[in-house]
Structure formats: structure tokens, C-alpha cells
Amino acid sequence: MDKLTAVVLAAGEGKRMRSRQPKVLHPLCGRPLIAYPLRAARTLADRVVLVVGPNADAVVELAGPDVRSVVQRERLGSGHAVLQARPECVEGTILVLPGDMPLLSVETIERLVAHHRKSRAAATVLTAVVPEPQGYGRVLRQGGRVKRIVEHRDATDAEKKTAEINTSVYCFAAGRLWPALGKIRPDNDQGEYYLTDVIGVLSRAGARVDAVVTLDPGEAVGVNDRKQLAAVAAVQRRRILDRLMDEGVTILDPASTYIEDTVTVGPDTTIHPQVVIEGQSVIGGECVVGVGCHLSSCRVGDRVTLLPYCVLRESVIEDAATLGPFCHLRPLSHVGSRAKVGNFVELKKSRIGRGSKVPHLSYVGDATVGEDVNVGAGTITCNYDGVAKHETKIEDRAFIGTNTSLVAPLTVGEGAYIGAGSTITKDVPPGALAVGRAPQVVKEGWAARKTKKREEHRG
Numbered sequence: 185m186d187k188l189t190a191v192v193l194a195a196g197e198g199k200r201m202r203s204r205q206p207k208v209l210h211p212l213c214g215r216p217l218i219a220y221p222l223r224a225a226r227t228l229a230d231r232v233v234l235v236v237g238p239n240a241d242a243v244v245e246l247a248g249p250d251v252r253s254v255v256q257r258e259r260l261g262s263g264h265a266v267l268q269a270r271p272e273c274v275e276g277t278i279l280v281l282p283g284d285m286p287l288l289s290v291e292t293i294e295r296l297v298a299h300h301r302k303s304r305a306a307a308t309v310l311t312a313v314v315p316e317p318q319g320y321g322r323v324l325r326q327g328g329r330v331k332r333i334v335e336h337r338d339a340t341d342a343e344k345k346t347a348e349i350n351t352s353v354y355c356f357a358a359g360r361l362w363p364a365l366g367k368i369r370p371d372n373d374q375g376e377y378y379l380t381d382v383i384g385v386l387s388r389a390g391a392r393v394d395a396v397v398t399l400d401p402g403e404a405v406g407v408n409d410r411k412q413l414a415a416v417a418a419v420q421r422r423r424i425l426d427r428l429m430d431e432g433v434t435i436l437d438p439a440s441t442y443i444e445d446t447v448t449v450g451p452d453t454t455i456h457p458q459v460v461i462e463g464q465s466v467i468g469g470e471c472v473v474g475v476g477c478h479l480s481s482c483r484v485g486d487r488v489t490l491l492p493y494c495v496l497r498e499s500v501i502e503d504a505a506t507l508g509p510f511c512h513l514r515p516l517s518h519v520g521s522r523a524k525v526g527n528f529v530e531l532k533k534s535r536i537g538r539g540s541k542v543p544h545l546s547y548v549g550d551a552t553v554g555e556d557v558n559v560g561a562g563t564i565t566c567n568y569d570g571v572a573k574h575e576t577k578i579e580d581r582a583f584i585g586t587n588t589s590l591v592a593p594l595t596v597g598e599g600a601y602i603g604a605g606s607t608i609t610k611d612v613p614p615g616a617l618a619v620g621r622a623p624q625v626v627k628e629g630w631a632a633r634k635t636k637k638r639e640e641h642r643g
């Protein structure tokens with residue numbers, strides 16, 4: 185079989201996005217738009233060529249070293265964009281993919297390629313029959329054969345009634361494409377070299393031009409503005425949830441659940457409403473993710489319970505731990521198996537050992553907490569002296585009384601006890617009791633004497 189080269193078009197300005205950022209870098213469910221066609225291109229083609237605009241280093245970098253990037257210095261239209269890829273694909277079959285149609289499935293594109301190869305057509309265009317063809321190029325046929333494509337803005341009223349649109353995905357025989365591209369002229373409303381005109385050129389020359397119609401016209405939605413981005417995101421979001429449900433995840437309220445494409449979730453995990461899971465998060469099996477939890481790039485083991493409203497970022501939570509409600513894990517935190525991190529607890533860059541508990545109202549930062557430690561309510565690690573951060577170490581089985589301030593740098597030894605309400609500034613040896621607070625004063629009968637004094641004063 186001849187070589188298949190995918191040419192992904194990403195040099196358009198994306199004017200309608202009204203953004204400083206290139207359109208193809210706008211995120212869609214956790215991946216930039218361009219990642220979707222690149223993924224399809226990599227899956228199907230022998231090589232991938234990406235056409236980018238000037239100053240698009242970020243796009244080139246994102247594509248990775250296995251993708252050949254070519255720059256379209258002046259944005260003279262989609263036909264001119266494809267022309268820039270010519271030195272990279274002189275022969276074989278050329279698959280053109282737009283950078284802004286992320287819902288296109290690999291299966292659909294594969295169907296196009298298979299048809300094209302079988303029919304040996306000069307060009308095969310992927311079309312869709314849609315209820316609202318507004319804005320898209322219309323596919324004009326004669327006796328069933330594709331004759332040409334006319335852009336919405338150049339179409340007559342009669343042509344605008346055509347419901348079959350051009351998706352901007354095409355297969356071309358290289359030997360037919362390049363000569364035809366040389367013939368197109370920018371004589372249209374935008375003064376651009378339209379790739380769509382190649383279809384007319386080939387068909388007029390008597391070449392075979394075929395069309396493959398998408399089975400799901402929903403795949404053919406392009407992202408040109410932010411409203412379309414939102415519409416496409418809604419579809420993509422639902423696809424991700426459907427995939428997870430197929431893989432055995434219970435999602436109680438798909439309408440209010442946002443899980444990015446980059447996330448994996450194990451079977452028998454239950455996701456409650458209003459949950460957001462983003463980035464490179466990996467959630468194990470048999471977990472419960474409570475109402476309103478927000479996880480970014482976290483690794484969560486199996487059988488973990490996240491009670492409602494936990495905010496967790498770039499942290500690791502091991503098997504059977506329980507978190508929340510209302511806890512906040514800042515980056516580089518690590519919660520050991522069976523550990524408990526409770527209400528209104530903030531962790532930052534800290535490790536909580538296996539079976540340890542930080543159940544209420546605490547701040548633990550830059551700390552290493554051993555196994556089976558109990559950290560009492562209201563414990564604060566004073567890790568910052570106004571200049572630098574310092575570390576706190578709490579060894580296995582230590583017991584920190586409630587409302588304790590641990591002034592770092594500090595080590596509380598194995599099995600040591602801290603009396604409630606202490607401010608601890610010095611290391612506590614293993615097995616010791618440390619109490620750092622003013623001793624309690626008790627004055628018997630003080631209240632009665634005070635009342636008496638007051639009455640005398642009023643006298």
C-alpha cells in the first residue's frame with residue numbers, strides 16, 4: 185500500500201475566537217484542540233505534517249518531535265496552507281485534517297481513507313448532512329457526483345439550501361493534488377486560496393471525486409468561536425463520561441460532572457454530583473468521590489473515600505484513606521493508606537503516614553508525619569519564619585494534643601506526647617511528654633470576692 189501522510193492544518197488565525205492565544209491551543213476537556221487531530225493522525229498515518237502560522241513555537245513544541253512542522257508565513261487560505269506541506273509529501277496518499285474539529289473519530293477518518301484507497305479516486309471528501317449548515321462550505325453534486333464545494337459566503341441562496349457540508353477532511357492522491365492546487369485562484373469573498381476549490385478543479389478535469397458521508401454529523405462541528413468551543417466541549421465531556429461508565433465507573437449525575445480526557449478512573453468507583461477531575465489524575469477502583477470534590481493531577485489508590493468538597497492538587501492518596509469533608513491538599517502532599525485527613529485541614533508538601541489521623545482544623549506544611557500518629561484538632565505547623573520555610577517531623581505513634589503550635593524546624597520523637605494548647609519550639613525526644621504553655625492558676629473563692637468589691641464600690 186502507498187504511504188499515507190496526514191497534513192494537519194493549524195495556521196488559521198482563529199480571528200473569531202478573539203484570543204491572544206492560537207486557536208488550536210485552547211483547551212478542550214484537558215487537552216489543547218490540536219491534540220485531537222494529531223492523535224487521530226498518529227493513529228492512522230505513516231507520517232504527520234503540521235502546518236502552523238508564524239510565531240507558533242508553542243504549537244510546534246506541543247506536537248512533539250515525531251511531527252514535521254512547516255510554517256505558513258502568510259495566511260492566504262486553506263489551499264495555500266496545504267501547499268506549504270508539499271516538500272514533505274510528494275507522493276502517496278495525503279489525508280488533510282483541520283486543526284479545529286476535535287470530535288472527528290478515528291473510525292470515521294479511517295472509513296474515509298479506506299474508501300479512498302479502494303476507489304482510487306483523485307480526491308475523496310468527508311461530508312456531513314447537518315440540520316444547520318450555516319457557515320460551512322456546501323457540497324454541490326450533479327447526478328450524485330461531487331462537482332465542487334462553495335463556501336457559505338460565496339454561495340447563492342439556492343446553494344445555501346444544500347444540507348451536505350464539507351468537513352474539511354479530505355484524502356488526495358498526491359499526484360493529482362499538487363497540479364490542481366497550482367490552479368486555484370483567490371477569487372472569492374475573502375480573497376483566499378481555498379482548498380475546497382481543488383475539488384472543482386479536479387472534477388472539471390474529469391477526475392474521480394468521491395464523498396464519504398459521516399454517520400454521526402455531530403462529529404463535524406468545527407470550533408471557530410467560543411460558543412462552538414463550549415458546544416463541542418459539552419459533547420466531548422459526555423463522551424468521556426460514557427467511556428468511564430463503560431469501564432465500570434458509576435457517575436450519579438453526568439450532567440454536573442466534569443472529567444477531563446486525561447483522567448483514568450478504576451471500576452466500581454462512584455462519582456457524586458458536581459465533581460471536577462482534571463489533569464493527569466489517576467483514580468483507583470472502589471473509591472467514593474463525594475459531592476463537589478475538585479481533583480487536579482492527583483494519584484488516588486483503591487477504596488479511598490473522599491467526603492464532600494475536597495480540593496486536591498498534585499498529591500498522592502493511598503489505598504483506603506479517608507479525606508474531608510472540606511479538606512485542601514496543596515501540591516506534593518502524600519496521604520498514606522488508611523490515613524484520615526478531616527474537616528478544614530490544609531496540607532502542603534507534607535506526608536501523612538499510614539493509619540495517621542489529622543481529623544480537624546489543622547495546617548500541616550513541609551511536614552513528615554509517621555505512622556499511627558494522632559494530630560489533635562487545631563494543630564498548626566509554624567513552617568514559615570518570614571524569611572524561609574522549615575520542616576517539621578513527627579515520628580510514628582506520637583500524639584499531638586489539640587491546639588498545638590509546632591514551631592519548625594522541629595522533631596517530635598517516636599511515641600512522644602504533646603500537651604494540649606502547647607507552643608513547641610524545641611525537639612521532643614521519643615517517649616517524652618512536652619507541655620509548652622503557662623501553668624494554670626486557680627484562685628479559690630475569687631468570684632465571690634470580686635462581687636463583694638464591686639458592691640462596696642457602688643456603696
Ligand code: UD1
Binds near residue numbers: 264405
Ligand atoms: C473550512 C472550509 C469549509 C468547511 C469548514 C469545516 C475552506 C475554504 N473552507 O471553513 O468548506 O465547511 O472548514 O469546518 O477550507 N488554515 C490555515 N491557513 C490559512 C487558513 C486556514 O492553516 O491560511 C487552516 C485553519 O487553521 C483550519 C482550516 O485551515 O484548521 C480551515 O480554516 P478555517 O478558517 O477554520 O475555515 P472555515 O471557515 O472553518
Ligand code: CA
Binds near residue numbers: 282284408
Ligand atoms: Ca474552521
